[in-house]
Amino acid sequence: MSNTTTETELPPAPGDADAAAERLSTAPVESEGPVGIGTFGWARWMWRQLTSMRVALILLFLLSLAAIPGSLIPQYQNGQGQLKVEAWKAQHATVAPVYEKLQLFDVYSSVWFSAIYILLFVSLAGCIVPRTWQFVGVLRAQPPAAPRNLTRMPVYAAWRTEADAETVNAAAHRLLRRRRFRAHLSGGAVAAEKGYLREVGNLLFHLSLFALLGGFAWASLASGSAGKLMVEGEGFSNTITQLDDFNGTRFYGSENLDPFYLKLTNFTAKFQASGSQIGAARQFTANVEYSSGSDTSQLKKGTIEVNHPLEIGDSKVFLIGHGFAPLITVRNAKGEVVYKGATPFLPQDGNQTSTGVVKVSDYGDKDGQKTQLGFSGFFLPTAPVSFEGTGPISLFPDDAAPALVLNAYAGDLGTDSGLPQNIYQLNMRKMTQLVQDGQPAKARLAPGQTWELPDGYGTLTFDGYKRWASFDVSHRPGNEIALTGAVLAILGLIGSLFVQRRRIWVRAVALPGGGTQVELAGLARSESAKIAEELAELAVDLQDDAPAADDEEPAGDGPAEGPAEPAEPAEPEDSEVPADPTVPADQNAKE
Amino acid sequence: MHLASGVDPQLADLSNKLIYSAMVVYTIAMFAHMIEWTFGSKGAVAVRSQQQSGSLAETVAAVEAKAAKKVTVTVAGAGGSTTTLTRTAVAGEGATVVTSGRGAEEEDGPGAAGTSERADLAGRIAVSLTVLGALLHAGGIVTRGLSVSRWPWGNMYEFSCAFAFAMTAAYLGLLAARKNVRWLGLPVVLAGLLTLGIATTVLYTDSDQLVPALHSPWLAIHVSTAIFCGGAFYAAFIATLLYLGKDAFDKRIAAGLTTGPLGTSASIWRRLPAASTFDKLSYRINALVFPLWTFTIIAGAVWAEAAWGKYWEWDPKETWSFITWVAYACYLHARATAGWKGRKAAYLALAAFACWLFNYYGVNIFVTGKHSYAGI
Ligand code: HEM
Numbered sequence: 001m002s003n004t005t006t007e008t009e010l011p012p013a014p015g016d017a018d019a020a021a022e023r024l025s026t027a028p029v030e031s032e033g034p035v036g037i038g039t040f041g042w043a044r045w046m047w048r049q050l051t052s053m054r055v056a057l058i059l060l061f062l063l064s065l066a067a068i069p070g071s072l073i074p075q076y077q078n079g080q081g082q083l084k085v086e087a088w089k090a091q092h093a094t095v096a097p098v099y100e101k102l103q104l105f106d107v108y109s110s111v112w113f114s115a116i117y118i119l120l121f122v123s124l125a126g127c128i129v130p131r132t133w134q135f136v137g138v139l140r141a142q143p144p145a146a147p148r149n150l151t152r153m154p155v156y157a158a159w160r161t162e163a164d165a166e167t168v169n170a171a172a173h174r175l176l177r178r179r180r181f182r183a184h185l186s187g188g189a190v191a192a193e194k195g196y197l198r199e200v201g202n203l204l205f206h207l208s209l210f211a212l213l214g215g216f217a218w219a220s221l222a223s224g225s226a227g228k229l230m231v232e233g234e235g236f237s238n239t240i241t242q243l244d245d246f247n248g249t250r251f252y253g254s255e256n257l258d259p260f261y262l263k264l265t266n267f268t269a270k271f272q273a274s275g276s277q278i279g280a281a282r283q284f285t286a287n288v289e290y291s292s293g294s295d296t297s298q299l300k301k302g303t304i305e306v307n308h309p310l311e312i313g314d315s316k317v318f319l320i321g322h323g324f325a326p327l328i329t330v331r332n333a334k335g336e337v338v339y340k341g342a343t344p345f346l347p348q349d350g351n352q353t354s355t356g357v358v359k360v361s362d363y364g365d366k367d368g369q370k371t372q373l374g375f376s377g378f379f380l381p382t383a384p385v386s387f388e389g390t391g392p393i394s395l396f397p398d399d400a401a402p403a404l405v406l407n408a409y410a411g412d413l414g415t416d417s418g419l420p421q422n423i424y425q426l427n428m429r430k431m432t433q434l435v436q437d438g439q440p441a442k443a444r445l446a447p448g449q450t451w452e453l454p455d456g457y458g459t460l461t462f463d464g465y466k467r468w469a470s471f472d473v474s475h476r477p478g479n480e481i482a483l484t485g486a487v488l489a490i491l492g493l494i495g496s497l498f499v500q501r502r503r504i505w506v507r508a509v510a511l512p513g514g515g516t517q518v519e520l521a522g523l524a525r526s527e528s529a530k531i532a533e534e535l536a537e538l539a540v541d542l543q544d545d546a547p548a549a550d551d552e553e554p555a556g557d558g559p560a561e562g563p564a565e566p567a568e569p570a571e572p573e574d575s576e577v578p579a580d581p582t583v584p585a586d587q588n589a590k591e
Numbered sequence: 592m593h594l595a596s597g598v599d600p601q602l603a604d605l606s607n608k609l610i611y612s613a614m615v616v617y618t619i620a621m622f623a624h625m626i627e628w629t630f631g632s633k634g635a636v637a638v639r640s641q642q643q644s645g646s647l648a649e650t651v652a653a654v655e656a657k658a659a660k661k662v663t664v665t666v667a668g669a670g671g672s673t674t675t676l677t678r679t680a681v682a683g684e685g686a687t688v689v690t691s692g693r694g695a696e697e698e699d700g701p702g703a704a705g706t707s708e709r710a711d712l713a714g715r716i717a718v719s720l721t722v723l724g725a726l727l728h729a730g731g732i733v734t735r736g737l738s739v740s741r742w743p744w745g746n747m748y749e750f751s752c753a754f755a756f757a758m759t760a761a762y763l764g765l766l767a768a769r770k771n772v773r774w775l776g777l778p779v780v781l782a783g784l785l786t787l788g789i790a791t792t793v794l795y796t797d798s799d800q801l802v803p804a805l806h807s808p809w810l811a812i813h814v815s816t817a818i819f820c821g822g823a824f825y826a827a828f829i830a831t832l833l834y835l836g837k838d839a840f841d842k843r844i845a846a847g848l849t850t851g852p853l854g855t856s857a858s859i860w861r862r863l864p865a866a867s868t869f870d871k872l873s874y875r876i877n878a879l880v881f882p883l884w885t886f887t888i889i890a891g892a893v894w895a896e897a898a899w900g901k902y903w904e905w906d907p908k909e910t911w912s913f914i915t916w917v918a919y920a921c922y923l924h925a926r927a928t929a930g931w932k933g934r935k936a937a938y939l940a941l942a943a944f945a946c947w948l949f950n951y952y953g954v955n956i957f958v959t960g961k962h963s964y965a966g967i
Contacts, residue, residue, distance in 0.1 A: 064946070071905075071911055483893070490882055493881065497879070
């Protein structure tokens, strides 16, 4: 084996073979150094470099390296990215600013990552466009004529026959055509080629990478997503005022929101009730009613599950979370209802230990002073008998033993200041905790129970609870483009990797001493062993028209064929016949 | 209150027992292969070629007796060596016999057993045991699936079992197709045992239902193709390693040394196929699997779109699948680029497989992302 190991298959001598092989692939030719003078020469050289296979290889390698940090360091753009990045930064205070500078929290939109893939795609464009033209040229031309010295080809066979050269060539032409080669008979030889789909596949694959990139780009410029939490029985219209939050992009702002109406009728959840994974989620279903457009008189029924979003217009609605919303009624001292409603509590752990607040901003006056009430606490779908040692936690994510645990505060909630407030938190600045029996006022309630608030503030009743579900309303165009690109890429790859492009030449030449010398040679890409078999099959078929004359050459003086070569009697041995280079040269004159 | 259960504990238990039995049987198969290699080394290599050419000559002669059409094709090989392929067609019967010989440098070794009959017997026993092990293994996977009435690949334990099976089945399939791959027996059984060992100790999770995100037909599509790709990449990896080893061995022999790399015995390397055979094998497997791996990633993206609303979020698992994909694309490019064939390309293939391994074990265990499964 040579030192460069498998620098395979092409015979050592350059010349014919290389020239013929070159166009078996439209891969760009490696250039040596800058040619010409001045800036133009250099620019051209750099462009050549950029579009060379070697640089494409390096860029690909860099791309995979550059993708690594983003998988190890939290990223802004991942789910809950913001929170995770902040947590990470707090833990690694010293390096965080450096990382921030290096855009390591935003790898996939960073300058350096973008630079690599943009260069790669420029290189790809610079490579693929000329290749496409070149390939069109190849398709329009005839298969390249037979090289003079066929023995130099990687696969070769020859024998002597009594049939005349023209018949043999014609037969070879016919046989190759039947094998669906593009064959061409001229100059006393047949040139044939097959497997163009390889090149087509390869070009298609690389071109569809552009479609993929385009889909990606379009999605990042024209998509938007919004969040909405609904308690069972609630509905909303997809407008900026009714959504909880909205993230738009350049071409999809709040004014572009798809008009539709969606209502959550009810929500069901199933959990693992036994075994080591007790409490693990098994199934969530949101039953909804919706209408596309702004007309809400005609509602359609639908369900949204994990993996099964609901498509309304150009938007898709995904189920992303769920929880409980206790139904709470607050009455003042006179028994008037000052607060009534389902209040969503947010789950804090896998067992739906949920926290939330109740803000009674319309409480009215007490002791001649304008007063507001606030409650904060926990909703526990399966509360333990006692909180001793554990604090208020839920033991199971479903509602086996629901309980509401609340602290009561009075004062100024700050809701009148006009500033936006977090509805899941109390602003404690001007609130004081009520005191009951010398202790901070606190109660644990089962559904239906009422809490008599201290100091004549009235009562709070835990009427029951509903479930809520939160949804992501996502508008993402460009998916179709990306998917089409992806499918074409796979088809292209299949063509590119499974189809063999190969050439076969047949040359029959009348020998000076009578009879005809038949030579067959084949050329294919290195990885295929099939070309040898294909050539052998063709040769066997051709022997119907050009039977081998078994008169000549004593066997055994050919080059050592390796131990597996049968020790055989006199046979038309191939390797020694065409050693005379003048024979094919004369041939051209003959035809 | 809603409860979901639906685990059949008896089947789940049976599944575990079957997997353990498969491991025991594979272990015995491994010993049998080791015996094959040990005894086989005593047989002389040179004898074989005579024998083989003898038998080839007989075949050819038998055919020729009936007035045959015969063609011998010369195939140029690496470093200027040549190979021949002879095709003989019996006149009037349409039957053809293909025999191929190799130039001396490219010759494939005779296989683990060498010429020793005892070693050959050990090898046959090993293969039979591997078949038995694979049957038990398949039983373990099927009962695991039946115990929870779903596809049995919802967590890493289940992937690993399926993955080890895919690899063994691929090897046995090649044997059944009469390919000369018995030399792969020892590495395959070893790799299978290693995977199952890690699965049953580190990754074990009780049989159970899946979190809702995994309730999807894409589970069957995306995950089974991923498992298949893994098994195939593994096989290509073994072939790449053997290529590097054999190539190093050839160079050492050329340099006048008498042992293989790392002090290994020359007789082992002599019995293995030629370096170029390994090289082609690993290229073919990788090239075959690359489109499927592309499909796996795309199927994953389509699933992610349905489950999470975005088809690509640079979640660690996605990122590493992408890295693996680009690494294999690198390797394929390298093969098509002048000056990058042979060892350099082989190193790229190793790096690509390392990415794959990290994606499989590393990301699932050390990095948290959205791809969390039931259990690990
Ligand atoms: C965007 C990233 C790219 C990816 C993922 C990629 C992927 C691939 C793959 C998987 C193959 C293997 C197909 C085969 O062996 O026939 C291939 C072949 C090829 N690629 Fe790329 N490629 C990329 C960029 C480029 C660029 C920038 C160039 C031009 C400099 C290029 C030129 C080629 C050529 C010429 C072949 C065919 C070589 C041959 O004839 O076998 N590719 N590419």
